[in-house]
Amino acid sequence: MKKALIIDDERLARSELKKLLADHPEIVVVGEAVNAKDGIEKIENLHPDLLFLDIQMPDKTGFDLLAELEKSPQVIFTTAYDEYALKAFEYNALDYLLKPVEPKRLADAIHKLHQQDEKDRLAASGGIRTLLSENDQVFVKDGDRCWFVKLQEIRLFESVGNYARVYFEGNKPLILKSLNALEERLDERVFFRANRKHIVNLRMIEKIDTYFNGGLLLEMKGGEKIEVSRRQAVKFKEMMSL
Amino acid sequence: MLKQVSKYWWGQLLGWSVYFLVNVFFNFTLNKPNLHAAVIYMIIFTMCGIASTHLFRTLLNKFRGWGSYNFEKQLVIFLVLVVSTSLVWYFVYNLVLDYMVGNRPKGKNFLLNLVDRGYLASFAISFIWWVIYFIWHYVDRNRTTQVDRLKLESTVKELELKTIKAQLNPHFIFNALNSIRALVDENPQRARTAITELSNILRSSMAIEKVETVSLENELNIVKDYLALEHIRFEERLQVRYEIDPDTLELQVPPMMLQTLVENAIKHGISRMVSGGTVFIASRLNGMEHEITIENTGQLVEKNVVNGHGFGLESTRQRLSLLFGNRATFDIRNKNEATVEARVVMPLL
Numbered sequence: 001m002k003k004a005l006i007i008d009d010e011r012l013a014r015s016e017l018k019k020l021l022a023d024h025p026e027i028v029v030v031g032e033a034v035n036a037k038d039g040i041e042k043i044e045n046l047h048p049d050l051l052f053l054d055i056q057m058p059d060k061t062g063f064d065l066l067a068e069l070e071k072s073p074q075v076i077f078t079t080a081y082d083e084y085a086l087k088a089f090e091y092n093a094l095d096y097l098l099k100p101v102e103p104k105r106l107a108d109a110i111h112k113l114h115q116q117d118e119k120d121r122l123a124a125s126g127g128i129r130t131l132l133s134e135n136d137q138v139f140v141k142d143g144d145r146c147w148f149v150k151l152q153e154i155r156l157f158e159s160v161g162n163y164a165r166v167y168f169e170g171n172k173p174l175i176l177k178s179l180n181a182l183e184e185r186l187d188e189r190v191f192f193r194a195n196r197k198h199i200v201n202l203r204m205i206e207k208i209d210t211y212f213n214g215g216l217l218l219e220m221k222g223g224e225k226i227e228v229s230r231r232q233a234v235k236f237k238e239m240m241s242l
Numbered sequence: 243m244l245k246q247v248s249k250y251w252w253g254q255l256l257g258w259s260v261y262f263l264v265n266v267f268f269n270f271t272l273n274k275p276n277l278h279a280a281v282i283y284m285i286i287f288t289m290c291g292i293a294s295t296h297l298f299r300t301l302l303n304k305f306r307g308w309g310s311y312n313f314e315k316q317l318v319i320f321l322v323l324v325v326s327t328s329l330v331w332y333f334v335y336n337l338v339l340d341y342m343v344g345n346r347p348k349g350k351n352f353l354l355n356l357v358d359r360g361y362l363a364s365f366a367i368s369f370i371w372w373v374i375y376f377i378w379h380y381v382d383r384n385r386t387t388q389v390d391r392l393k394l395e396s397t398v399k400e401l402e403l404k405t406i407k408a409q410l411n412p413h414f415i416f417n418a419l420n421s422i423r424a425l426v427d428e429n430p431q432r433a434r435t436a437i438t439e440l441s442n443i444l445r446s447s448m449a450i451e452k453v454e455t456v457s458l459e460n461e462l463n464i465v466k467d468y469l470a471l472e473h474i475r476f477e478e479r480l481q482v483r484y485e486i487d488p489d490t491l492e493l494q495v496p497p498m499m500l501q502t503l504v505e506n507a508i509k510h511g512i513s514r515m516v517s518g519g520t521v522f523i524a525s526r527l528n529g530m531e532h533e534i535t536i537e538n539t540g541q542l543v544e545k546n547v548v549n550g551h552g553f554g555l556e557s558t559r560q561r562l563s564l565l566f567g568n569r570a571t572f573d574i575r576n577k578n579e580a581t582v583e584a585r586v587v588m589p590l591l
Contacts, residue, residue: 009479010417010420010421010475010477012424012425012428013420013424015424016420016421016423016424019427035516056513058513058514058515058518059515059516080414080417080420081412081413081416082412098416099417100419100420100423101420
């Protein structure tokens with residue numbers, strides 16, 4: 001069973017989608033939101049697994065909403081024909097439905113979600129977690145490009161003022177979150193605060209070297225070199241039982 | 243430029259060599275005495291001819307854009323030039339001859355001299371030369387204006403197509419279809435009307451290229467259908483007010499113009515407000531002018547529409563100027579901090 005939240009500013013569009021979802025008993029619509037602000041509140045209260053998200057809404061777009069979330073549920077975008085949004089979908093390989101929604105397309109999209117769930121079956125227990133697990137995804141937007149990134153794919157968070165730079169694959173976009181806030185929410189068994197400016201993914205470390213002052217130098221899988229301060233190096237060795 | 247010059251010189255060379263050969267041929271066949279001298283005179287005469295016609299062209303080019311003068315003015319310029327250059331030709335030719343042959347018999351007076359010593363010939367040839375030159379340019383100009391006109395026509399066509407595309411806003415159509423589908427269960431009666439409204443809009447947006455103007459009343463019917471459909475989508479977030487002077491209903495306006503402006507008001511104004519807003523449409527007579535205003539809740543964002551340069555607004559301007567020239571005005575501005583106003587002022591035809 002999946003808890004779904006429908007976010008769309010048009011009542012009729014929401015009721016139409018609910019009607020279509022009635023054919024999919026495994027999807028339970030737990031709520032509806034009428035704009036981005038309302039959507040964010042309801043996501044925090046209802047913890048849906050899945051969003052049906054309209055792009056063009058008053059005040060803030062669906063993309064803006066996702067960028068504000070700490071972690072993103074699974075998302076299926078819905079939009080009427082809209083060249084700009086279509087470009088974004090195709091370009092970023094996101095899953096979307098065109099209004100009026102075709103029942104078969106909806107079934108395909110839901111089917112795809114189930115396949116993804118199979119892959120993530122190994123993920124941590126259900127229920128409400130305060131910590132982000134490595135299977136959680138964050139929505140990252142950088143100019144025209146956007147991604148859903150699983151935490152396990154992220155090598156490194158780097159502090160840049162109020163922002164954090166996220167390193168994954170060949171990309172390193174910024175997200176509007178401070179490093180301290182991230183540290184509080186990340187699972188410390190996976191993500192380690194190496195120094196004031198960096199949080200590293202322990203599973204993405206390529207090489208560990210000693211460094212002067214009893215510190216350590218980590219080389220990440222992407223080639224980044226991160227210094228571990230002396231105080232943190234003690235902790236690090238404990239954790240890795242070196 | 244180079245091509246033009248070379249064409250001109252080709253013409254000169256060809257024309258004069260034909261003239262020269264024909265003359266020599268006649269002199270030869272008619273068995274004129276001292277053929278030798280005649281040929282030499284002919285060569286000199288031809289040389290002077292080339293020089294004087296070239297002088298003619300140089301002088302003419304001092305009048306920039308002579309092609310756009312009226313016919314009388316062109317005629318006067320040409321005649322003065324032809325007379326003067328052929329005179330130059332005549333004098334130079336005779337000077338050269340006097341120098342070569344020594345004193346030849348002179349006529350009794352200046353006028354007879356002119357006739358006697360070949361002024362008529364030089365004038366006639368200059369005249370013929372000018373006619374050819376003129377016709378050449380006339381044809382050339384006509385050809386280019388035709389090309390220009392074709393270019394203009396294709397631009398207009400392109401613009402029309404663009405407008406039509408802009409008016410059949412797919413986002414609106416699919417959203418409307420989506421709400422109608424939802425209405426089918428909820429309120430079948432309303433769904434039926436909505437389909438009628440949608441087909442009215444599609445019909446009129448396709449008719450746009452066939453008519454130049456429609457009455458305001460027709461245009462308003464379309465706008466009302468459009469707003470009724472948008473009202474299904476936005477529900478209580480969209481309020482509409484009208485203030486239409488009944489005397490303006492018969493007046494002619496460009497088709498789909500009001501519709502485009504109302505669509506803009508919703509797309510950029512109402513749909514961006516969380517709690518929605520009002521669209522206020524007014525049409526009134528102002529002395530000898532017909533004024534239409536569309537107000538909507540919202541604000542113009544500087545970077546998006548500086549003086550209204552979106553495509554819809556641009557096409558509104560262009561269509562107004564096609565119909566009314568510079569006698570119609572269109573502007574869009576922030577009326578106050580919560581309202582945008584678009585205003586069209588048209589002359590009473």
